Each structure stands twice: as C-alpha cells, then as structure tokens.
Amino acid sequence: MDNHIELKNVTFSYSDGEEKRDIIKNISLGIERGSFTVILGHNGSGKSTLAKLMNGLYKPTNADGCVLVDGIDTRDEKTEIEIRRKVGMVFQNPDNQLIASVVEEDVAFGPENLGLPSEKTRERVDEALKSVGMYEYRKSTPHHLSGGQKQRVAIAGIIAMRPECLILDEPTAMLDPKGRAEVMDIITRFNREEKMTVVLITHFMEEAELADRVLLLSDGEIIRDGTPGGIFSDIKTLKETGLDVPQSTELLYELKKSGIDVDTDAISVEETAARITAAFHLEDK
Amino acid sequence: MTRMLKDITFGQYYGSGSFIHRLDARTKILLLIFNIVFLFLAKNYYSLALCTVYVAFVLLLSKVPARMFLKNIKTILPIIVFTALLNLFYGGGGTVLFTLFWNLTVTTGGIYRAVFIAGRIVLLILISSLLTYTTTPNDITDAIESLLSFLRIFGLRGAVHVLAMMMTIALRFIPTLVEETEKIMNAQKARGADLENGKLFDKIKALIPILIPLLISSVRRAYELAEAMECRCYNGGVGRVRMKRLRFSSLDLAAALFNLLFCGGIIILNILL
Numbered sequence: 001m002d003n004h005i006e007l008k009n010v011t012f013s014y015s016d017g018e019e020k021r022d023i024i025k026n027i028s029l030g031i032e033r034g035s036f037t038v039i040l041g042h043n044g045s046g047k048s049t050l051a052k053l054m055n056g057l058y059k060p061t062n063a064d065g066c067v068l069v070d071g072i073d074t075r076d077e078k079t080e081i082e083i084r085r086k087v088g089m090v091f092q093n094p095d096n097q098l099i100a101s102v103v104e105e106d107v108a109f110g111p112e113n114l115g116l117p118s119e120k121t122r123e124r125v126d127e128a129l130k131s132v133g134m135y136e137y138r139k140s141t142p143h144h145l146s147g148g149q150k151q152r153v154a155i156a157g158i159i160a161m162r163p164e165c166l167i168l169d170e171p172t173a174m175l176d177p178k179g180r181a182e183v184m185d186i187i188t189r190f191n192r193e194e195k196m197t198v199v200l201i202t203h204f205m206e207e208a209e210l211a212d213r214v215l216l217l218s219d220g221e222i223i224r225d226g227t228p229g230g231i232f233s234d235i236k237t238l239k240e241t242g243l244d245v246p247q248s249t250e251l252l253y254e255l256k257k258s259g260i261d262v263d264t265d266a267i268s269v270e271e272t273a274a275r276i277t278a279a280f281h282l283e284d285k
Numbered sequence: 286m287t288r289m290l291k292d293i294t295f296g297q298y299y300g301s302g303s304f305i306h307r308l309d310a311r312t313k314i315l316l317l318i319f320n321i322v323f324l325f326l327a328k329n330y331y332s333l334a335l336c337t338v339y340v341a342f343v344l345l346l347s348k349v350p351a352r353m354f355l356k357n358i359k360t361i362l363p364i365i366v367f368t369a370l371l372n373l374f375y376g377g378g379g380t381v382l383f384t385l386f387w388n389l390t391v392t393t394g395g396i397y398r399a400v401f402i403a404g405r406i407v408l409l410i411l412i413s414s415l416l417t418y419t420t421t422p423n424d425i426t427d428a429i430e431s432l433l434s435f436l437r438i439f440g441l442r443g444a445v446h447v448l449a450m451m452m453t454i455a456l457r458f459i460p461t462l463v464e465e466t467e468k469i470m471n472a473q474k475a476r477g478a479d480l481e482n483g484k485l486f487d488k489i490k491a492l493i494p495i496l497i498p499l500l501i502s503s504v505r506r507a508y509e510l511a512e513a514m515e516c517r518c519y520n521g522g523v524g525r526v527r528m529k530r531l532r533f534s535s536l537d538l539a540a541a542l543f544n545l546l547f548c549g550g551i552i553i554l555n556i557l558l
Contacts, residue, residue: 099517101453101456108528113524118526118529125528141460
C-alpha cells in the first residue's frame with residue numbers, strides 16, 4: 001500500500017497550566033495516495049489538530065511519534081516549506097485565509113512565496129481560478145464575494161501551489177447550502193480527475209458519503225475506520241460520539257430496531273428509498 | 286463613513302482608463318512629489334497661473350468628473366479660509382486699505398498673499414487627490430514597496446517587505462473589521478446598549494463593550510491568518526517573486542518630460558517676472 005501521509009504513534013498534548021491534556025492519543029494511520037478520506041468528529045474531538053499534524057503545522061509532542069509525508073519527517077525544519085507545498089491546507093473561515101484584496105493577487109500568494117518566475121505564477125493563477133470556476137472574478141475583491149465563492153478562491157490559492165494532497169478542515173462549516181454544494185463538488189472533482197489525495201475533516205455526515213474511507217474520531221482516538229456504508233450503519237456509535245445522523249439514515253435505523261429487515265447503510269434520500277423498497281419487496285408491485 | 290471604509294480596496298479610485306490611469310504608480314508618486322515641490326517654488330502670480338493651467342490640464346486628462354474634485358475641496362474649505370485669513374492680516378507691505386479693530390489692518394499686500402496662498406492650497410489638494418482617483422490602494426502599496434527597495438543597501442530589505450505586507454493585509458482586513466464592528470454594535474444594541482445618547486464620557490464608555498470583542502476577534506483572526514499564510518509557504522518574504530511586476534513604459538517617459546517642461550516654465554517665470 002502506497003501511503004501518502006503516515007502517522008506513527010502520534011500523540012499531541014499541550015499543558016494548560018498544570019494539567020497536561022492529550023488532544024491526540026497515540027494515533028497510527030496511513031492515508032493512501034489518491035484516496036478520499038473523511039475524518040468525522042464532534043467539536044473538540046481533535047480533528048483540526050489531526051489535520052495540522054498532517055502538514056507539519058503542529059509536530060507530535062511525544063518523542064517516538066512521527067508524521068511522514070512522502071517519507072519525509074515533518075519534524076525536520078529544513079523540509080518544512082516542501083511539505084507545506086505538497087500538502088495544501090484549506091481552513092474553515094474563508095475570511096481569515098485570504099491575504100490580498102484582489103482575488104488574483106491572493107491566489108498568487110502561494111506561488112509567489114515559492115519564488116516562481118512571474119509568468120509561471122500568472123499561468124498557475126489563471127489555471128487555478130478556472131478550475132474552481134472563479135476566473136471571471138479575478139479582478140474583484142474578496143469582501144464582495146459570497147462565502148462559497150471566497151472559499152473557492154481559498155482553494156484556488158492552495159491549488160496554485162500544485163499540491164499532491166489537499167487537507168480541508170471543515171471547509172463548508174460557515175457556508176450556506178449552495179456554497180457547501182459548490183465546494184464539495186470541487187473537492188470531489190479534484191480527487192476523481194486529478195487523482196489528488198484528499199482528506200476532508202467535517203462534522204457533516206452527508207459529506208462523508210462520497211469518501212473511499214471514513215475515520216471516526218472521538219476524544220483524540222480513532223474509534224471507527226471503514227467505508228461510508230459500514231460506518232453509517234453503526235448508528236449507535238455515531239450517536240454516542242455526538243454526531244448528527246441524517247434523518248433518512250435514522251429512519252432506517254428505527255425501522256430496523258422495530259424488527260423490519262432493512263439494510264441501514266444508506267445516507268442519501270434516494271438510497272434510503274431503495275433500501276425501504278427492497279425491505280418491503282415493493283418493486284414487484 | 287463605514288461604506289467608504291468597506292470599499293477601501295478601491296478607495297477613491299475612479300476607473301476611467303485614461304492616460305494617467307495607465308501610468309506606472311511609481312511615476313505618479315514621484316511626479317506628485319515633484320509637482321508639490323514646484324507648487325511651493327512658484328513665487329509670483331505668473332508662475333501660479335502656469336501651475337493652474339498645468340493642474341487643470343492634468344485633471345482634464347484624467348477624465349475624472351470635476352464634481353469629485355470639488356467634493357475634496359469642499360471638505361477642506363475651512364482650512365483654506367482659515368489660512369487665507371491668517372495671511373490676510375499677517376501679510377505685510379502694500380498700502381493700507383482699512384483697519385478693522387486693534388491693529389488688524391488689511392493691506393493690498395495682505396490680500397495679494399491671502400489669494401496666492403489659497404490658490405496654492407487648492408492646487409495642492411487637486412493634484413494630490415488625482416493620485417488616489419487614478420491609482421488603486423494596491424498599486425500604491427506596490428509602488429511604495431518598489432520605491433523603498435533602495436533601502437536594501439542599508440540592510441533594510443526585510444523591513445520594507447514587512448511594511449508592504451502590513452499595508453496589504455490592512456487593506457484586505459479593513460472591510461472585514463468594519464463589518465464585524467457593525468455586527469458587534471448591533472448585537473450590543475440588541476442587548477440594550479445605548480450607543481447614541483449621553484454625554485461624551487458616556488459615549489466613550491459605551492464603546493468599551495464594542496472594542497473589547499473586536500480586539501479579541503482580531504487577535505483570533507490574526508492567529509488564523511498567520512497559520513494560513515504559513516500553509517501557503519510564507520516565510521517572511523525570503524525568495525518571494527511577485528506576479529505583478531510594475532513596468533515603466535513610454536507613457537511614463539512622456540509624463541516625465543512633460544513635467545520637466547512645466548517645471549522649466551515655473552523657473553523661467555520665477556526669474557523673469
């Protein structure tokens with residue numbers, strides 16, 4: 001298995017006065033190249049910290065823990081810039097990620113820092129803006145854009161650095177449903193078409209539907225690791241970790257609990273409908 | 286006020302795509318300094334008249350509507366009147382026209398000077414506002430960074446970069462913070478805060494519940510922004526290459542030559558008359 005990012009016995013703790021708190025508790029994990037992984041977790045489960053460990057923004061606090069990106073240890077300060085270029089990171093609040101007051105200049109920030117010649121930067125900026133569908137807004141200013149548009153610009157700013165892996169830390173949490181759909185569409189497209197490794201951190205279960213693999217994080221530990229269907233059928237665990245279960249999935253769960261033989265691995269409304277039809281053998285009628 | 290601040294990205298910028306808009310921002314800043322010096326050098330009415338013709342010509346060239354310039358003059362009018370009045374009474378020489386009270390006398394020399402100074406201030410404001418009407422704040426920032434880059438020979442390269450980065454981020458965040466302030470104000474009003482009434486001291490005290498949340502959120506924003514910048518390979522501007530390069534063109538040369546002509550005219554008029 002070709003692991004793009006590998007975590008080995010990683011613990012991350014910080015001391016809050018006298019009390020030492022472990023945010024991440026001895027996690028070992030491999031993220032396969034070209035895969036789409038979703039990390040689900042409630043607030044305070046340590047999912048943001050886990051993301052920041054993956055691109056070297058945070059370093060493991062235990063001596064024997066390490067994070068490898070393409071085999072490079074993130075604790076090595078000399079390769080810091082290289083790791084950040086390889087592993088692009090998008091945050092929750094688009095307002096706090098944009099640096100310049102003109103869209104194209106903001107997207108250019110990353111390539112400029114990499115020291116690319118200005119023609120190359122220009123090329124990459126145009127390309128990145130086109131790939132997120134924001135090219136026509138290249139001359140406008142971020143505060144005139146909607147939340148979804150701003151987040152797309154933020155993604156373009158990362159894409160312009162040509163990362164091999166994209167980590168998104170709750171990129172849709174502050175967006176309206178329309179913006180959320182736009183951003184999710186772009187993320188899945190980068191994974192499918194560009195074969196980019198994607199790690200999406202979220203607390204919306206619906207967003208995990210399209211993933212290859214779902215990790216369930218609770219209090220700094222991975223408590224479930226599997227396919228979306230497999231994880232979602234385990235509604236009891238999901239509820240215990242404080243996640244909002246989609247209504248359709250909950251319906252199947254309740255049906256099953258009342259003794260009806262139905263598969264509970266569906267998330268979308270259509271799939272749920274199909275499961276119910278199958279359970280009641282309604283398709284013949 | 287808040288609307289103006291929100292649109293600071295374009296500031297007072299009025300895009301008309303004129304000859305002056307297309308000049309390099311550095312040229313515009315340098316020529317502005319040059320012009321201000323020569324406005325002060327003009328010492329008689331003949332050279333002031335030349336300045337007036339020059340400024341009028343440049344303003345026409347910019348294709349920015351006259352009302353926008355008039356607006357600027359209007360806001361500064363009290364200062365112009367005040368300065369003119371001071372010069373009217375302090376100005377020496379000439380025949381005494383009439384005496385007001387005490388020793389305040391109005392002389393021909395005083396009137397001469399008052400009108401001259403008022404005319405000079407008006408021209409100064411007009412030519413200065415031209416820079417902000419024809420150049421975006423971003424371009425001005427880039428131009429300042431470029432113009433100050435000579436400081437690197439004193440080992441101050443990092444300082445110039447930091448200054449430019451600060452200006453860029455400030456321009457980017459002013460609208461965001463204005464929006465945030467409005468939100469906090471509304472939230473506090475909804476909780477019964479009275480921001481409008483009361484004495485000056487009460488009003489200042491009423492600002493505390495607005496400023497503290499604003500400050501805290503700004504610190505949080507700054508922290509997040511720093512992380513986002515690090516994620517985009519920022520390392521203090523070392524080895525950074527800008528996408529947008531400022532370039533001098535033949536237009537800039539033409540503008541510079543035209544300015545030399547104007548300055549030559551002032552010197553000649555100053556000496557001859």
